[in-house]
Amino acid sequence: MTMASNAGQAGDLLLSVEDVDVGYGHVGVLEGVTLSVRRGSIAALVGRNGAGKSTLLRAISGLLTPSRGQIVFNGRAISRDKPHAIVGAGLLHVAEGRRLFRSQSVDDNLELGVYGLKMDAAGYQRRLARVFELFPVLEEKRRLPAGALSGGQQQMLAIGQAMMREPVLLMLDEPSLGLSPLLVDQVFAAIMALQQAGTTILLVEQLVERALEIASEAWVLQNGRMIASGPAAQIAASEELRAAYMAAH
Ligand SMILES: Nc1ncnc2c1ncn2[C@@H]1O[C@H](COP(=O)(O)OP(=O)(O)OP(=O)(O)O)[C@@H](O)[C@H]1O
Numbered sequence: 001m002t003m004a005s006n007a008g009q010a011g012d013l014l015l016s017v018e019d020v021d022v023g024y025g026h027v028g029v030l031e032g033v034t035l036s037v038r039r040g041s042i043a044a045l046v047g048r049n050g051a052g053k054s055t056l057l058r059a060i061s062g063l064l065t066p067s068r069g070q071i072v073f074n075g076r077a078i079s080r081d082k083p084h085a086i087v088g089a090g091l092l093h094v095a096e097g098r099r100l101f102r103s104q105s106v107d108d109n110l111e112l113g114v115y116g117l118k119m120d121a122a123g124y125q126r127r128l129a130r131v132f133e134l135f136p137v138l139e140e141k142r143r144l145p146a147g148a149l150s151g152g153q154q155q156m157l158a159i160g161q162a163m164m165r166e167p168v169l170l171m172l173d174e175p176s177l178g179l180s181p182l183l184v185d186q187v188f189a190a191i192m193a194l195q196q197a198g199t200t201i202l203l204v205e206q207l208v209e210r211a212l213e214i215a216s217e218a219w220v221l222q223n224g225r226m227i228a229s230g231p232a233a234q235i236a237a238s239e240e241l242r243a244a245y246m247a248a249h
Pocket residue numbers: 024027029047048049050051052053054055056
C-alpha cells in the first residue's frame with residue numbers, strides 16, 4: 001500500500017474543505033461548508049437524504065467546482081483541478097451505485113483501475129494480491145463478468161478497483177447500500193483493514209451508527225450546512241444530532 005508517510009506527519013490534516021459553496025448551475029446546495037480529514041483516520045460524513053453529502057464528495061473529487069472557498073489535499077489546493085488530476089494526486093472516489101463495466105471480467109475491471117499508470121508486472125501482481133487478500137471472493141470469480149456478481153461482490157469490486165491505484169485518500173459513498181447484513185460486515189471489515197494498511201478514508205454511510213463505530217471523527221450535514229463535527233463517539237451520543245442525521249426516508 002502507499003503508506004501515508006511520504007508527506008507530513010501521521011494525524012496532520014490530509015484534506016481540508018474550507019468554507020465552500022457548491023451547487024448545480026444556479027441551484028445552490030452547499031453553503032459555507034468546512035470539513036477536514038486527518039491523515040490515517042476514518043472520517044464519517046453523515047446527514048439525511050438530500051443533505052448534500054454526495055454533492056460534497058463530487059466537489060472534492062473535482063466533478064463540481066465550488067463557487068466559493070477552497071479545498072486543499074496533501075498540501076495543495078485542488079478546488080480548480082480536473083478530476084483526473086485529483087485522481088493522479090491519490091484521491092479516489094467510489095461513487096454510490098458502483099460504476100463498473102458489467103460485461104467485462106472482474107480481472108478486466110481491476111486492470112482498468114490502474115489505467116494510465118506505469119508499472120511493471122510484479123508491481124501489478126502485488127496490487128492485485130492486496131485486493132484478493134481483502135476480498136478473496138473476487139479471486140474466485142476473477143474470470144466472470146462483473147455483472148454476474150452479487151450486489152455485495154460488485155461493491156467489493158468497486159472498492160478493489162479504487163485500491164489498485166493505492167489511494168492516499170479513499171472516499172466511499174454509501175458502500176453498504178443494498179447489501180445483506182453479512183456483506184455489510186465484510187465491507188466494514190475491509191474498510192478497517194484498508195485504514196490499518198495506511199489509507200485515509202472519508203465515509204458517507206446511511207448506516208450511521210455503524211459508520212460512527214469505525215470513524216474517529218464525524219461531520220454532520222443538514223440542508224447543505226455543516227451543523228456539527230467532533231469525535232465520532234460524541235456525535236453518536238448526542239440525541240439532538242441524531243434527529244439531524246437519522247433518515248426521514
Ligand atoms: N445532478 C444534480 N442536479 C441538480 N440537483 C442535484 C443533483 N444532484 C443532487 N442534487 C440536489 O442536491 C441536493 C443534495 O443532494 P445530494 O445527493 O448531495 O444529497 P445526499 O446527502 O448525498 O443525499 P442522498 O443520501 O439522497 O444521496 C438535493 O436537493 C438534490 O436534489
